[in-house]
Amino acid sequence: MKKLYIQTLGCAMNVRDSEHIIAELGQKEDYQLTQDINEADLIIINTCSVREKPVSKLFSELGSFKLKKKPGAKIGVAGCTASHLGKEIIKRAPYVDFVLGARNVSKITQVVHKKHAVEIDTNYDESTYVFGDYRSNPYKAYINISIGCDKKCTFCIVPVTRGEEISIPSRLIIQEVKKAVESGAKEVTLLGQNVNNYGRRFSAQEEGAKNFTELLQEVSKVKGLERIRFTSPHPLHMDDEFLHEFATNSKICKQIHVPLQSGSTRILKEMKRGYSKEWFLNRCEKIRALVPDVAISTDIIVGFPGESEEDFLETMDVVEKVRFDTIFSFKYSPRPHTPAASYANQVPSEVASKRLQILQERHKQIQLEQMQKQVGKVVKVYFEELKSGGQVAGRADDGRLVYAKGSEELLGKIVDVKVTKAYLTKLEGEVV
Ligand code: SAH
Ligand code: F3S
Numbered sequence: 001m002k003k004l005y006i007q008t009l010g011c012a013m014n015v016r017d018s019e020h021i022i023a024e025l026g027q028k029e030d031y032q033l034t035q036d037i038n039e040a041d042l043i044i045i046n047t048c049s050v051r052e053k054p055v056s057k058l059f060s061e062l063g064s065f066k067l068k069k070k071p072g073a074k075i076g077v078a079g080c081t082a083s084h085l086g087k088e089i090i091k092r093a094p095y096v097d098f099v100l101g102a103r104n105v106s107k108i109t110q111v112v113h114k115k116h117a118v119e120i121d122t123n124y125d126e127s128t129y130v131f132g133d134y135r136s137n138p139y140k141a142y143i144n145i146s147i148g149c150d151k152k153c154t155f156c157i158v159p160v161t162r163g164e165e166i167s168i169p170s171r172l173i174i175q176e177v178k179k180a181v182e183s184g185a186k187e188v189t190l191l192g193q194n195v196n197n198y199g200r201r202f203s204a205q206e207e208g209a210k211n212f213t214e215l216l217q218e219v220s221k222v223k224g225l226e227r228i229r230f231t232s233p234h235p236l237h238m239d240d241e242f243l244h245e246f247a248t249n250s251k252i253c254k255q256i257h258v259p260l261q262s263g264s265t266r267i268l269k270e271m272k273r274g275y276s277k278e279w280f281l282n283r284c285e286k287i288r289a290l291v292p293d294v295a296i297s298t299d300i301i302v303g304f305p306g307e308s309e310e311d312f313l314e315t316m317d318v319v320e321k322v323r324f325d326t327i328f329s330f331k332y333s334p335r336p337h338t339p340a341a342s343y344a345n346q347v348p349s350e351v352a353s354k355r356l357q358i359l360q361e362r363h364k365q366i367q368l369e370q371m372q373k374q375v376g377k378v379v380k381v382y383f384e385e386l387k388s389g390g391q392v393a394g395r396a397d398d399g400r401l402v403y404a405k406g407s408e409e410l411l412g413k414i415v416d417v418k419v420t421k422a423y424l425t426k427l428e429g430e431v432v
Contacts, residue, residue, distance in 0.1 A: 004031040005040035007061065010048025012231060013102075013162075013191055014079055016142040018046045020105050021078065023132030028109045037065070042074045042112065047081035049157050051333040055081050062093045076100060076111065080161035084336065086120045102162045103147050106131065122148075122163030127203045128172065133179060139187065139384040139412050141180035145173055145215065146192035150200065151234065153261070154272050155304060157335040158193055167198050170208035170215055177222045186414065187227035187253075187382060190219070196233040196242055212237070213245045220251040226414060227382065227397070229253045232299075235260070236274045238283045247290035254291050255399035258284060259299040263315035267304055271340070277314060284322045295370075295398035297326035302359060303352025304332045305343035312355050319362060325370050325398075327363045331356050364424065371422040374400065378432060381417045383410040393426075401426040 004025055008018040021044060025031035034040055043065050048054040058081050065075050074097040077089050083101035090096050098111040101120030106129040111117040127147055135141050149158050150165040177188055192198070198212035209215035212233075219228055228251050235258050246252055258280070262268055265276040287294055300315060319327070331352045334341035381402045383394035392406040396417075403426060404410075404417050410431070417429040 001030055001032045002041040003034040003036075003039050004042050004044070005034050005037045006044045006046065008046045009054050009057065010046070010050065010079065012142060012189065013144070013193070014046050014048060015136070016144055016191055017079065017102065017105050018044075019134050019136060019142070020131040021046070021108050023134035024106070024108050025112070026134060027132040029112060037068050038070060040069065040073055042076065043069055044076040044078055047077060047079035049080040049084055049161055049335070051330060052335070053333070055085075058089075059092065062096065066093075066095050074098075074112065078102075078105070078108075080157070083120045083122060083161035084157065087118050090116055090118070122161065124163075125166060125203050127166045127168045128206060130172065130175075133183070135180070135185075137384065138184055139382065141176070141185045141188045142191055143173060143176045143180065143188050144168055144192065145190045145195060145198055145230075146200075149193035150197070151194060151274075152272055152339075154270065154340040155261075155301060155332060155335065155338060157338055160337045162193065164201070165194065165197065166201050166203060167208060169202060169206045170218055173208070173215065174218060174222065177219055177225060181222060181224040184412065186225065186412070187229065188219070188225065190215075190228065190230040193232065194234050194237070195230045196237040213242050216245055216249060216252060220249050225251065227251060227253050229255060229399070232257050232259060235280050235283055238287075240286075243283070243286055243290060246287070253397050253399065254294045255297070255397070256287060256294060257297045257299075258287070260315070260318060261299060261301050262304060262307070262311065263318035264307070264311035265314075267307055267311050267314075270306060270343075271301075271304060277318060281318065281321055293398060295325040295400065296322060297328070297399075298322075298324045300327055300329045300359065301332050302329065302355040303347040303349075305340050305347065306345040307332075307347055307355075316359065316362065319359065319366070323366050323370060324363065325367065325400075327359070327367075329356060329359050329363070368422070368424050371400070371424065371427065374419045374427055375422050376419065378416050378418050379427075379429070380414050381429075382414045383412070386411065396427070403428050404431050406431060 076098045078100040082099045098117040104119045106126045146167045148163040148165045196212040379396040381394040383392045385393045419429040421428040
C-alpha cells in the first residue's frame with residue numbers, strides 16, 4: 001500500500017473535497033492515509049485563495065514539502081489556488097507533479113499518473129459523480145449539495161475558482177445522507193457556497209428538489225438522521241418560507257450563518273450583495289423571533305474599497321443590534337480577477353487593521369455575554385470527542401462546544417447536559 005499525506009486549508013467545502021480525494025485514492029489506487037509526511041509516497045495540499053495569506057502559505061509549504069519528502073514521492077496541489085494559478089504553480093515550483101483545480105476532484109485518479117498534469121476546467125461538471133466513501137469524523141458527515149457560485153460579489157474570487165453554480169440532484173444527496181446514517185452518523189452538514197439558492201440549475205437530464213426548503217424537507221425524512229446543519233446560506237435568499245422551515249423542522253439545528261459582510265447599504269451595493277442593511281436586520285429579527293434560542297454567526301469584511309468611518313459605524317450598529325454569537329471577521333484582501341481589486345479608493349491597511357481590532361474587541365464582549373446566558377440551561381449535546389481529564393466534548397444543537405465529565409460510552413450519543421460554566425468559546429456542564 002502507498003501512503004498519502006494531505007494538508008487542507010480553507011473552508012468546509014475544501015475539507016469535503018479532501019475527503020473525496022482520500023476516498024478515491026484509497027479505493028481505486030491503493031493509497032492509505034498517513035500523518036507522517038516523511039513516509040508519504042504522495043503529498044497533496046488542498047488550497048484556499050479567498051484571501052492572500054493562504055496563497056503565500058502555499059509556496060512556503062511547497063518548499064518545506066520538497067525538503068521533507070522521501071525520494072520519488074510526488075507532490076500535488078489541489079483546490080482554489082490550483083484553479084486560478086494553474087500552470088503558474090509548476091513554473092514557480094517545478095518539483096510539483098500535478099495541479100488539480102476545485103470542481104475537478106473526480107480526476108484525481110488520472111492526474112496522479114500524469115507528470116505535470118494541470119486539470120483546472122472551472123466548467124467541468126462533476127455534479128453527478130458519485131465519489132468513494134470516506135469521512136474524517138465517524139459521527140457526522142459533510143455532504144455537498146451544490147458546486148460553484150453564481151453571485152458575483154465584487155470582492156470574492158470563489159466564482160473564478162469554483163465556476164458556475166450547479167446543484168447536485170436531490171436523489172444523489174439523499175443517497176449520500178442514507179449512506180452516512182447507515183455508517184453511524186446522526187448529523188449531516190449540507191454544503192455549498194450559496195446553499196439556499198439550491199435548485200438553480202442541474203446537470204443535463206437531471207432534476208431535484210425545487211428549492212432549498214424542499215430539499216431540507218426531503219433530507220429530514222431520512223430515518224435515523226437526527227440533526228441537519230447547512231453552510232453557507234445567503235441573506236438575500238432567506239425568504240419567509242425558508243425561515244419557517246428552519247424554525248419548525250425539529251431536525252434542523254438552531255444555528256444559522258447569516259453572512260453580513262458590511263452593515264452599510266452603500267458598501268453592500270458596491271459589493272453587489274443584493275440586500276440592504278434593513279433587509280439584513282429584518283431577517284435576523286425574524287430568525288430570533290421565530291427561534292429564541294438560535295445562535296447566529298456571520299462573516300464581516302472591514303476596509304472594503306471606499307469604506308468610510310460612517311460605513312464602518314453602520315457595521316458596528318448591526319453588531320450591536322443582532323448580537324452575533326460568532327463573527328468571522330476579515331480585513332479586505334484584494335484578489336486577482338475581482339472587480340474590487342482595481343477600485344481606486346482602497347482603504348489604507350492601518351485603517352482597516354484598526355477597524356478590525358475595534359470590531360473584534362467589541363464582539364468578544366458580546367460573545368462572552370451570549371455564552372454566559374447559557375448557564376443554567378439544559379442543552380442536547382452530541383458527544384464526539386474524548387478529552388483529557390476524564391472529559392468528553394460535543395456540540396449543542398445551536399453549535400456551541402460543550403465539555404462534560406464522561407467516558408467513551410457517551411461518544412456518538414445525544415445527551416441532556418446542564419450548563420454550569422461559560423467561557424468565551426466553550427461551555428462546561430453536567431450530564432443530567
Ligand atoms: N459563500 C461563501 C463565501 C466564501 S468566502 C460562504 O458564505 O462561505 C468566505 C468569507 O470570506 C466571505 O463570506 C467573506 O467574508 C470572506 N472573504 C471573501 N473574499 C474576501 C476578500 N477578498 N477579502 C477578505 N475577506 C474575504
Ligand atoms: Fe463569494 Fe459572494 Fe459567492 S462571497 S462565494 S461570490 S455569494
